[in-house]
Amino acid sequence: MAETTPSAAKAKPKTPVLEASKVEAPKFELPKFEIPKFEMPKFEMPSMEMPAAFREMAEKGIAQAKEGYEKFKSVAEEATDVMEDTYATASKGACDYGLKVVENARANTNAAFDLFGALLGAKTLSEVVELSTGYMREQFETLTAQAKDLGACAQKVGTETMEPIKTSFTNAMKKAA
Numbered sequence: 081m082a083e084t085t086p087s088a089a090k091a092k093p094k095t096p097v098l099e100a101s102k103v104e105a106p107k108f109e110l111p112k113f114e115i116p117k118f119e120m121p122k123f124e125m126p127s128m129e130m131p132a133a134f135r136e137m138a139e140k141g142i143a144q145a146k147e148g149y150e151k152f153k154s155v156a157e158e159a160t161d162v163m164e165d166t167y168a169t170a171s172k173g174a175c176d177y178g179l180k181v182v183e184n185a186r187a188n189t190n191a192a193f194d195l196f197g198a199l200l201g202a203k204t205l206s207e208v209v210e211l212s213t214g215y216m217r218e219q220f221e222t223l224t225a226q227a228k229d230l231g232a233c234a235q236k237v238g239t240e241t242m243e244p245i246k247t248s249f250t251n252a253m254k255k256a257a
Contacts, residue, residue, distance in 0.1 A: 155252050162248040166241055173237030180233055184226045191219060 195215045202208045 151255065155255060158248060158252070162244050166244050169244070170237065170241045173233075173240060177230065177233050177237060180230055184230070187226075188219070188222070191215070191222070 195211065198211050199208055202211060
């Protein structure tokens with residue numbers, strides 16, 4: 081049996097030390113890829129002259145297309161003008177209608193304040209009833225007249241707005257036919 085000394089058991093075996101300058105990293109080269117080159121096939125059409133009938137037919141088709149385009153362009157421009165006029169008419173009509181509504185509201189408010197002033201000056205109950213009844217009768221007649229006036233104004237705006245559209249549509253149909 082061999083005796084081991086404590087110093088011999090602790091001794092580590094020596095491994096060879098590699099120096100960084102002596103070790104070289106392996107070099108890898110990637111293969112180079114290229115896109116294969118293809119030539120486009122050449123298709124040549126034989127040169128031949130078009131028949132005169134075909135040429136005439138193509139020219140007539142082009143002339144008809146130009147004529148149709150000009151008609152369409154003319155109709156589109158007219159429609160744009162009509163729409164602008166219609167919008168202006170409708171805008172003016174809506175403004176007039178709104179002014180009538182405001183005028184009616186002002187008249188009704190003034191009438192109500194006049195009633196309240198008269199009621200404050202009333203001395204008897206019968207006078208209050210008489211003033212209220214008279215106000216209600218007048219207000220009913222006033223509201224009826226105002227409603228008729230607003231209805232006539234709305235009808236006028238509608239007619240003035242739609243008439244140019246109707247006329248333009250009729251003219252466009254005549255041109256298209």
